[in-house]
Amino acid sequence: EVQLVESGGGLVQPGGSLRLSCAASGFTFSSYWMSWVRQAPGKGLEWVANIKQDGSEKYYVDSVKGRFTISRDNVKNSLCLQMNSLRVEDTAVYYCASEVSYYGSGMDVWGQGTTVTVSS
Amino acid sequence: QSVLTQPPSASGTPGQRVTISCSGSSSNIGSNTVNWYLQLPGTAPKLLIYRNNQRPSGVPDRFSGSKSGTSASLAISGLQSEDEADYYCAAWDDSLNGWVFGGGTKLTVL
Numbered sequence: 001e002v003q004l005v006e007s008g009g010g011l012v013q014p015g016g017s018l019r020l021s022c023a024a025s026g027f028t029f030s031s032y033w034m035s036w037v038r039q040a041p042g043k044g045l046e047w048v049a050n051i052k053q054d055g056s057e058k059y060y061v062d063s064v065k066g067r068f069t070i071s072r073d074n075v076k077n078s079l080c081l082q083m084n085s086l087r088v089e090d091t092a093v094y095y096c097a098s099e100v101s102y103y104g105s106g107m108d109v110w111g112q113g114t115t116v117t118v119s120s
Numbered sequence: 121q122s123v124l125t126q127p128p129s130a131s132g133t134p135g136q137r138v139t140i141s142c143s144g145s146s147s148n149i150g151s152n153t154v155n156w157y158l159q160l161p162g163t164a165p166k167l168l169i170y171r172n173n174q175r176p177s178g179v180p181d182r183f184s185g186s187k188s189g190t191s192a193s194l195a196i197s198g199l200q201s202e203d204e205a206d207y208y209c210a211a212w213d214d215s216l217n218g219w220v221f222g223g224g225t226k227l228t229v230l
Contacts, residue, residue, distance in 0.1 A: 045208050047219035059217050105170035106155050106219055
């Protein structure tokens with residue numbers, strides 16, 4: 001079964017750091033782009049970042065550039081999002097997602113999400 | 121303010137056909153395909169339509185997608201109570217070098 005499981009969320013003060021992880025199973029992780037998508041409370045979906053199969057290309061939404069870093073470990077089948085200088089507006093459920101089965105879908109497999117709360 | 125524009129709400133009665141629009145620009149919908157996602161409360165999004173009009177396995181043919189120019193739409197025919205959910209469109213944006221989503225449309229089945 002194709003599965004993505006996020007972890008690492010929690011409560012952090014503004015200016016703090018947090019590292020999210022996503023464990024992948026059931027598919028050849030190293031063959032697919034991976035993404036992080038977030039959803040603030042009561043708001044819509046916002047793509048955060050993605051990373052190419054070999055990690056050679058990474059893209060970020062403007063609001064997190066210079067603060068967040070996406071990375072992957074194709075041996076451990078894991079995806080990470082290092083979040084620094086966190087702001088209140090980064091509070092959201094963070095989903096790990098990938099395009100595994102349907103070419104051009106962007107994201108056809110999603111994790112259950114991990115909650116990040118930035119508050120003093 | 122989302123890059124792609126969707127109506128915040130839509131509604132219909134059981135059995136009816138409803139459509140949800142998604143408006144973008146030349147850098148996203150105008151030059152790339154559109155995907156649609158469905159999200160039930162408290163759950164992760166689920167892929168509903170990809171590459172404008174393709175349905176993943178398991179998605180009923182009551183759901184259909186189309187695209188014209190810089191706009192796209194999702195149509196749901198034979199509306200059912202379980203269709204009540206939030207619907208999002210998305211496309212890659214060549215100028216932003218990233219995925220952009222619509223703000224979401226909350227569908228209510230009356």
